[in-house]
Amino acid sequence: MINIEKLYNFSNNQKIIVCVSGGPDSMALLSMLLNIRDKYNLSLIVAFVNHKVRIQSDEEEKYVSNFCKENNLIFESVDINDNVSSNFEAFARNFRFNYFKSLSLKYDCKYIMLAHHGDDLIETILMRIVRGSNLSGYGGFRKILYIDGIYFIRPLISLTKKDLLYYNEKNNIKYFVDKSNYSYNHTRNRFRYEILPFLKEEDSFVNLKFLKFSNLLYSYYDYVDGIVKSKLDELYIDKKLIIFKFKLLDDFIKKLVINEILYDYYKDDVYLLSDKHIDLIIDLINSDRLNMFIDLPNGVIACKSYGKFYLYKKSNYKKYSFMIDMDFNEILLPNGHKIIRINDIKKNGNDIIRLNYSDLKFPLVVRCRNNGDRIKLFNKSGVSYSKLVNKIFIDKKIPLEYRDLYPIVCDSDNVVVWIPNLKKSSLNVENKDKCDIILKYI
Numbered sequence: 001m002i003n004i005e006k007l008y009n010f011s012n013n014q015k016i017i018v019c020v021s022g023g024p025d026s027m028a029l030l031s032m033l034l035n036i037r038d039k040y041n042l043s044l045i046v047a048f049v050n051h052k053v054r055i056q057s058d059e060e061e062k063y064v065s066n067f068c069k070e071n072n073l074i075f076e077s078v079d080i081n082d083n084v085s086s087n088f089e090a091f092a093r094n095f096r097f098n099y100f101k102s103l104s105l106k107y108d109c110k111y112i113m114l115a116h117h118g119d120d121l122i123e124t125i126l127m128r129i130v131r132g133s134n135l136s137g138y139g140g141f142r143k144i145l146y147i148d149g150i151y152f153i154r155p156l157i158s159l160t161k162k163d164l165l166y167y168n169e170k171n172n173i174k175y176f177v178d179k180s181n182y183s184y185n186h187t188r189n190r191f192r193y194e195i196l197p198f199l200k201e202e203d204s205f206v207n208l209k210f211l212k213f214s215n216l217l218y219s220y221y222d223y224v225d226g227i228v229k230s231k232l233d234e235l236y237i238d239k240k241l242i243i244f245k246f247k248l249l250d251d252f253i254k255k256l257v258i259n260e261i262l263y264d265y266y267k268d269d270v271y272l273l274s275d276k277h278i279d280l281i282i283d284l285i286n287s288d289r290l291n292m293f294i295d296l297p298n299g300v301i302a303c304k305s306y307g308k309f310y311l312y313k314k315s316n317y318k319k320y321s322f323m324i325d326m327d328f329n330e331i332l333l334p335n336g337h338k339i340i341r342i343n344d345i346k347k348n349g350n351d352i353i354r355l356n357y358s359d360l361k362f363p364l365v366v367r368c369r370n371n372g373d374r375i376k377l378f379n380k381s382g383v384s385y386s387k388l389v390n391k392i393f394i395d396k397k398i399p400l401e402y403r404d405l406y407p408i409v410c411d412s413d414n415v416v417v418w419i420p421n422l423k424k425s426s427l428n429v430e431n432k433d434k435c436d437i438i439l440k441y442i
Contacts, residue, residue, distance in 0.1 A: 018047065022063055023176060023178060032073060049091055053088075054180065059176075076103055097268075114152060120141075121207070281294070299313060305397075321365055324363055324439070334405050335402070339407070346431060353438070355438075364413065369408070374416065
């Protein structure tokens with residue numbers, strides 16, 4: 001007979017959320033916990049997620065709900081009603097995780113138990129090896145995982161499916177069987193029914209060998225992860241990676257650093273990424289070009305700009321255009337700054353421009369950049385010349401993600417008059433001379 005007390009170190013008055021589907025594994029786990037509830041004065045909250053993909057799921061929910069009533073257990077359930085056309089498994093996994101976190105807050109409970117067992121671990125490890133993963137992924141899953149103040153516990157990880165079915169039979173535990181678990185359309189089932197029996201024929205305790213392998217990989221991962229975290233503290237400042245320091249790292253650590261940055265940015269959507277994306281980012285960083293970017297999934301931009309690497313969300317900006325007429329006082333710009341009209345001021349920085357009506361065709365226009373924009377300037381000798389606005393952005397090291405929204409002031413003939421904070425055109429009036437209008441960028 002299985003003794004769950006030998007599988008996990010329970011404490012008195014412990015509050016535990018138990019994830020129950022109505023299947024043989026989770027019903028066995030719930031039964032084991034009920035057997036020791038009084039001994040440890042456990043508070044058990046049963047959590048059921050109805051995926052709404054099978055007709056039987058409503059019947060299973062009703063059974064688990066009634067079971068909880070009969071055994072004086074708190075029952076919580078939620079339906080997944082979202083119509084997800086692709087990667088439903090990943091969506092459901094994230095949905096369940098967030099739901100369990102919400103229950104943890106509701107009941108002030110930091111322990112969540114799941115019924116994954118040793119066969120699940122073998123299948124997960126094999127699938128990750130075939131699909132490709134990272135050091136942590138190849139470990140499958142941990143017996144105890146601590147995330148965001150919550151302990152996710154798998155006390156049955158050293159047992160097999162056969163052990164749990166035997167337990168249910170001996171204790172007359174009713175459970176439901178998901179018929180989709182026998183369909184070869186699901187990758188996991190092909191591993192379960194084709195590969196797992198072969199491994200068990202070779203060694204009936206192969207689950208313990210895989211558990212040892214998993215624990216060993218996680219030991220290595222925890223050690224390497226400590227190195228990666230220390231490097232991130234040193235190299236990743238204000239969400240920007242210092243490239244020249246990054247290039248000094250070992251190639252293996254480089255990939256893990258990039259992976260950590262991606263994981264931190266994407267969070268629940270990290271499944272959208274692959275090793276290919278990490279390789280593309282490494283190539284981007286190693287490029288001789290000072291400024292460049294690549295597109296990543298979900299409208300994210302990986303950007304290399306002036307010695308730093310960072311991620312940002314692609315802005316769905318719309319080209320804007322605002323008029324500055326004779327009665328103008330203030331304009332709020334899409335980048336959060338303002339252009340205001342002021343009275344005479346002695347300062348002469350690039351945040352201020354003085355203009356005469358006679359030199360321009362009014363009204364003035366504030367807009368975002370256009371390809372080929374040029375501005376006329378004076379050199380140190382007082383000779384006029386023109387320069388591409390984009391070249392000024394480069395010279396002034398304006399990050400790529402800011403350039404599309406950066407304001408350009410021109411007149412009605414599309415003559416660029418001013419790039420606020422960067423350059424004033426040759427039409428600027430010196431502050432010793434009289435002018436008709438003074439603009440300030442704040």
